[in-house]
Amino acid sequence: MARPAHLWDMSRCVACMACVIACNTANFPEYMRRGNPNPQWSWLASNIRVWWISVGGRPRVLLTQCMQCDNAPCVKACPTKASYYDPKTGLVTIDYRLCIGCKACVVACPYGARWMDPESHMPNKCLGPECERRIENGLKPVCVTVCPANARDFGDLDDPESSISRRVRESTTIRLREELGTKPRNVVVLRGG
């Protein structure tokens, strides 16, 4: 895949938390036994964050995860090159052998997509280890697979026939905080086709 990215559809999501909990069980199986699995977000050990917001007085929910920026502030901020772009996919990946836990990447991310692991004191973010394995084997990340509302997709933005590309063409989409210049790959659908 040349430019894989996530898609999340605000017009379909019902905040059922299937994706949040699936990410947790698939990628961080050991964590729920602990009292405070994700103290930084006061959340479960999951790469997906849920924001209850109001858009013009209308309640909405916003789910975020690593935006897979093509101009990622976290990659620039990393002093050891532990955060880097995967040469094949361009996905922002972490080499934990190089990471020293300085948290610059956690601070740098304008999407708050990284969270400090309370055991290893190193950053976690989407894609988790199980999802990385799934993608390598032609499957989709767990959050995409479990969604009952057809609110998620994952695929190659550079392939015009991929399901994600077709969906982008047919929908009204935005990318979050594009004005920052981060070139986030992930797509948010505002209105489906």
Next chain:
Amino acid sequence: MRGLLLATLLIALVIGFAIALYGYMVKEVHVIPWGLVVVGYTFFALVATGSSIVNSLFTVFHYRGPDGILEKVIKYGVWFSLASIVPAWILILLDLAKPLEGFFRITFSLALESRIYWMAVLYALFGIFLALELIYMIRSEVSERLKSLKILELILASLVLLVTVLVHSNLGQVYGTMISVPGWFGAHLAPLFIASAVLIGASGQAIYISLYKWRDAMVKSATTILYSWVYVLVTLLYTFLLGWVIITSWYSMAWISWSEIVRGAFALEFWVVEVLVGVVVVLALAIYAIARRSFTAMILASIAVFLAGFASKYSLIIYHQLITLSPSSFPMRSNYTPGSDEILMLVGAVIVYIALLLVGTLILPLEYGEKPRRLWIFR
């Protein structure tokens, strides 16, 4: 007597390390990534580099100060700067997950786009150059040849100054390049940190030197004038810079956090500690100290600068992380109190700092004209 004191200080040094290490071992994840430990690190880095700029007045610009005080106490000044960088290094390494690997993994990564990469490089250079400068100063008391190499002295001093200025402007921009924290983002933290560093560094140096030499009337009166003038001039500069930062933030996203500092949840701390104490009281005391040659007033001003300086770094680093923007471009708020793990690391580092500072003062030949007697550089 001196031996007993030395032994006690060495024990204190070890205890300090142990406390800090314990804090590291019980480290927790907090709601913001950079908390009290990073504040402490930044503070001491600014003490070290700021006091180094004060030293440069003499070492680079040959300004000897009232009664030639700067020339007389320069070795104390340089030692103070060198010792002050140690707690900064301790704190920043303990803030990492892998302290022992930290420095090497960073320096050899060549991650040139990372501010923190450059921090490691610049700290290394700072430490090296400052140590070289101190050794040069000590050795030139016994080596005429060294003493005569004025050009070497000037080059070394200039390198220290250059690296110093780069360190705290880069340090400012470690925060200033974070688009994720609107309250930080911009080019303003570089000059702000330089000004803040000079203030905090000078005040630390003043307390150290003046208290150590409290019996020396000349030192007292000269430092009164010197440091008070530094406080007056640089406080005005700092206030000027910060004022424009706040005014400019009205029309940017930075206002979401600055508004809390200027008139919201954190306003009490800001106006009372940073403005009333840090600006008004400091100016008053400093001017009074100059006018009435009051050593007490200068010391009080120094304490005020030191504490308000810590508070200003705490508020700058912590509060803007607490109130930032969520991905939906709405403000998000968190609450933070320093954890016991962080307090332990800070307390340990401070104990190490004071002990080290005093140990160096006891065993290094820092007096004006004093010659090294033992082991090449020791008294």
Next chain:
Amino acid sequence: MTSRISRRDFVKIAGTALVLSSIPVSINVVSGIRQPSVSRLEAIGSREVVRTFCGMCGALCGIQVVKVDGRIAYVEPLDGHPQRGLCGRSASTVWLWDSPLRLRKPLKRVGERGEARFQEVDWDTALNEIAAKLREVVAKYGYKSIAITHHDVWSYYMPLFSYLFGTPNIISHVGMCHTAGTVARGHILGAGGPTSVDPDYENASYILFVSRTPGTASMGVLSRLRGNRKVRIVVVDPRMPEIGLGDAEWIPIIPGTDATFLLSLAHVIVEERLYDETFLKYYSNAPFLIKPDGKPLTEADLVEKGDARKYMVWDAKTKKPVDHRTPGIDPDLFYEGDVTLKDGTVVRVRTAFQLFRERCSKYRPEEASRITGVPAETIRRIARELALYKGVVDDTWYISRNGNDYDDVRAALILNVLLGNIDKPGGLCFQESARFPSAITVVTRDGKRYARTFYDAEMPEELFGDVGAPRVDRAKYRATPATFDAIPDAILTGDPYPVKALFVIGTTPIHRDMDVDKIKEALGKLDLLVVIDILPQDIVDYADYVLPDTTYLERGEFTTVKWTLHATVHLQRKITEPPEGCDARSALWIMFEIARRAFPERARALGWRDEYADYHKFEEFEESLGEILVRKVADTWKIPLETLRKELEDKGYYILKRKEYMVRPYKVALGTPSGKCEVYSLTALGLGLDPLPDYRPPPAYPLPKADDEFYLVNGKGPLISAHALLMEPMRFFRHLWSVWMNPRDAERLGIKDGDLVELESLAKPGKKVKVRVWVTEMVREKVLFTYSFVGRRSKLLPENHFAREGVNIHELNKAYVIPIVGGGASNTSVRVRRVK
């Protein structure tokens, strides 16, 4: 209807065929189960995928469980399954299996009821003591003093338990769920429970949900809905249901006024002639001629020995009253005129449609707006959109809210009848029956009756005991499918007769039924209370004996798929044994073993053998039961057994028959007296109820008036089920454990987000509960919303357990049951006071 089959026996019989197949198999070492592995997931290595259906709530959506290195790791949806999962509850399955809260051993009460002081005992002790107590109770009060209450789990076997214990009193939860709607569905459409008719979600162009929140229980419904790209969704609810977060129009409404809204829509549709005239004329009883006494005009009224079931309509062609089934007529929907009866009297008859129209005219949009808080223009617009888009109004599910819900659902169903959108693509459609075998049926042979189980055991009628006695709830509420509220009444008052022993299986009355105080008082008066469950629900604190049941991961089941219009069966597989130290056993074994020890001849008559006391022997018996069910389904549908087995094996489900449209009432008569859709319910008339829906203000609680008085309403969501809520991930979802309050109300009362407030019940003054507030636009002004099943108090939960947060609405409501219909009402009204 449910049944069980363990994978093991399935494979033994089909084993030869499978072994010879070329599909690669992977072995489940834990229980010797073989699964075909076809997914890339298993290609990763050390991963195994087991197709099954979920049991984290009662919906039973299709899922597959992924095991990594033999450990249950995570859950995926089962693609292709007509009711595809999943939700946060299902994703939390992983935490259920070895949850520290899980009930592990039989417990015997040592303190007072409610103290939750227990000692662990072995199975034999528990079962023998229960049996002894039961014999005592039966000797004094008869078999009918035994009652069982349950939810969806094990519901297939409940009719069998009725005969096993000789009691009619098997009463499920539905009185606090969908009873009012089920009765309405029966009266208007001759249908049954919520899944018997449903909107054709995949093909609908416009769906109106009133008091129904899709994507709450069955995620399969949501899957079908969200796979439909052209559908417009409108939800009418005092709070914004989760689907409102996406593309759906949310219309806030004052609680308890749904009937007004719906009848106002009907008014617009009738007045603006937006209804489907043909459908109304030929497939509904709208043209029936109604006499002044409210009864329909029949042939029996007009001629001697006339048929009282030949209902008369006015034929516009021949200008006389004719039987509605006469071919070639043109029934006049608006007829009003005089008719001479057989005895010569002249009566003025009007069509049912006229009466309905008159009823709806009470609710012109302006008037309806005043009552409901919905703008009149919105009402008009929705009515016109429904007609324009040939929309469908959902037939509802959980509806036990305000005590006037029976009429809400009738109005909703009648709207679909007006639009003529019945059993058509995109309309309100009847589910294809899977013709699944009943657990037990009564047959007659040589003049004698026998109760025959699906596995062909026969109990002769002399052993029926009190099975034929009036069921406690039916004695009070004639039309009810089930009303548990009658049980505490019977316990406390002895009316219609005393209930002395209660089995609570997989359900939690304290969070399910109204007026917690009344329930606790009733529980205190029982001679025997046995709770069979997997987790410490609040009811466990009151039990004499607590028996640990298996979870859905530890047993097989073969049953029909609920939320699909196709006739489908699916297979649940045993994925693992209970965890180490957890001696959980199936409720089927438990109930039979109790029966064997208490009334051995009854158990034997239903095919139970003494050797089944050995749990492993029982599991073999259980597998054979599953086999029988599969065989019976194959026989019924004339499918080769091997084909059915293989597809269940490969896919986990089998579609027996795809939805065939335009059958009911077009080709097959409905189960109503007229055989048609009844705008004017003759069944209701016969029960003494108003044959037409109307709006009556909620009788269940006083209406809130003062500034600090609110409606307190409750509802479900995609994270809500009694056991799922005890799973660790739920701790972090604040909106579950707080009561929702509108920002304008909050501001007026000086309440900030996260504040603690005290709610005092207006229905039961003096009853107070403290709860935290979530200030949100997702709820209407003057309304507080809470989810169900929160606000736990079981002493078996740790002191600071997150499930103690929230408010159990049943602590603040007063029991109200709709007369005759039997539906309960969970909502209430409260006064709010800020605490801190």
